[in-house]
Amino acid sequence: MSEDQAERSLVIRHLSVRSEKESGDIAVRLEDVSLELSPGEWLYLVGVNGSGKSTLARILAGIYEAGASGYMDRGFAGEGAAAYVMQQPDAQLFADNPREEVTFALEWQAVPAEEIPRKVSRSLELAGLQELADSPWNELSGGQRQLAAVVASTANRTPLIVFDEATSMLDEEASHKVKRIAKQLHEQGTAIVWVTQRLEELEPDARAMALAEGTIRFDGTGREFLYGHLESGSKTGREPTPCELCGLRLPYLAAFALELSALGAIGAPLPMTTEEWATAMESGNKE
């Protein structure tokens, strides 16, 4: 890859994906979607089932999608498929234990044979799987299997990684571990596309994009997505936020924050993270 290409954004223009159903109807899965993804960016992609977010995620990952039309410049992501982690660990594991799995992945990256064992051990260690490295899958929990899938997909590579609802089957603790690996990779300069239905995973200042019925309905920050553009002091019947407009349930805390804001108890920017909530609660205590 030339240096210039490594710095170029991944660009998608007027992308549509149509597929013919067995009944003969044409199903539109994505309609006229345009977006840019910069090198090293973190993008949250949200939407309900059937909104087209998974289709878009696959295309971003460079996976062939039948019925797609439009323009795409892979830019920094390069030709060929990027790492793509899915919801179901069992569909992504081809070996019998974590060590074999990562070894298998590295073999196909044509990593020299003498480097493989060391690289495998190191990446398993980073994920905290070293003690389970040789245990067969049925002795690992779903969360541990998913971690192994993440390690195998991300071993030794790529400027872009797409996580497609990779945490939806996991509990909070296991989700945190998967996300921590993603964060580590992001710090090393990898661009991350994080597809999710769990809105509590959004971050206030990171980019969030929402899809509904195959089109992009929102592209902004996580905070704007949950709360919209709050005009300070507007107390009369609030407008639906972008989150609600996309058919997603407003998380409890977001609903609570909006109620507090309507009462004038707290003002913009409304809290999202644990720390912001702690601060907001403290201010409430002083009143």
Place this chain on the structure above:
Amino acid sequence: MTLHRDADLICLFPGSGDRLRLEAGSITVLLGKNGAGKTYLLESLAGLRPNDALEVSYGSEPLWRSRRGGRKQRNPEALKAYGYASQSPEEQLVARTVEAELRETLRPYSLSAVVTKARIAASLEAVGWDETWLSRSPFYLSGGEKRRLALACQLVSPGDWLLFDEPTAGLDAPGQERLTRVLTERKQAGQGILLISHDSEWALPLADRVLLLSEDGASLRECKPESLVRHPEWWKEAGMAVPAWLEAIAPLLRRGVPVSAVWNPAKFAAGWGQTGRQAEDSPSASSSVVYRMGTAEARKERSLVPRPSVSLFDPRALWLSYVLLSLAIFAQTSWWGVAAGGALVAAAIRGGRIPLRRWSGLINSFLWFTVTLSVLAGLGQGEGGGWGFQAEAFLNALHSMARTFLVFLLGLGLSLAITPLRLRRSLSSLLGFRGRIAPPVQRFLLTVTLMLRFIPIFLSEWERFSRYAIARGKETGRRSVVGSIKRLSRTILPMLLALFRLGDQAAVSLESRGIGKQKYPTLLRIRSWGTRDTVLVSAVLVISAGLWLLR
């Protein structure tokens, strides 16, 4: 409190003598850490898994009954007391129309035509559909519509209990609201609801009672949802993270805003200015009961399947032995030869400690298939020109099918015993030249490896859909031809569809990892052929030669 309704779900834990009663007309939410065994517990409560650690009854109907000879059998009356919705219940749709799908759920209940019609109409209405939907095909519905149909199927069931496993996963906001409304209505109508959810924001406001499964799956804490809000340490004891929403509002609770207001954000927000101390809890708000189940050991044992002893051998040796034995079995022309082959296969499976028991469903089906096909082959015109049952043709067909069956058993055992990647690696080092392997050979090896890899998944999917077939068909597990065929028809179609989806995902995953693209992947050296491998192959060679001579 001793109002005995005949519809309550009663669960006795023989290990401790503790007794849990879930009341009909209430909503109970089962929470727990991933992997603690929530689904296992729900499936045990539904009788889909034999579980000696609990004795369950629906009202006065015990879930299991002892038969002569001590074998336990499901009680159909207890099975009829509940409707069961698994995770992704839309995977279980089997019929050609929405109406047939709903009737499928009702079939075990043998209701009158009028009642059936009324139930179908009511369930459609509950999910917001009219009668025009009845003739549509489930296959052409969108994902969300399939989910809605699955909910209608659950609601059409006339049982006293509705059991759900993660009902909100993947539902959009309107779908979740619909579910909330419907569950509340059903509770008021007197049905009992038990559901697993990791979505505490959605589930707790709905719950009358909460069951918190401990991390090791050995005990259950029963309490009110408000108590769980008051006691973050209970979450931690169960190995779970305290939900972020609960952490965030904790200071407000400490300032005395009543817990009862938590579920309504507007009401709760109104307590913002409150500066009092923590409100005195009523005793019931902080009380909980812990039930000791003692199921953890049984589960652990189940998941620790002993590793087959044949895996000590080099995969190449095992494959060579398999090919030799198969050829020898296929060469048999006499029934004596088939019997000898059968004895050998049995010895190999037993000696190799190959866990074939889990496959009994598939093996039985194959056996039935063998017999049925042979009988069909026997029906026809004889040499004299007369129509009827031709014993010779039947025996001929049975003979060749029996050999196929034996080789199938052997092959199944082998693929369970060898880990596919080990096989691939040993074959590629066998076929490789100067650290490289010709791309067509490489592709072939990869294909074989992946097919083998998915055989255990095939098995677990088979088991999963067999369980769902029991839940829906209310089968008792008695062995009969009709029963087997019925269960087969309810299992195979959804299982194949699930496998296709899985295959599609696996293909995407392989593509994203660049597997198959790379012309010359790295070849890793493996441990070389040992003496024991030579001994094995020699022994098999002698045995096969013996069989060959016997034919």
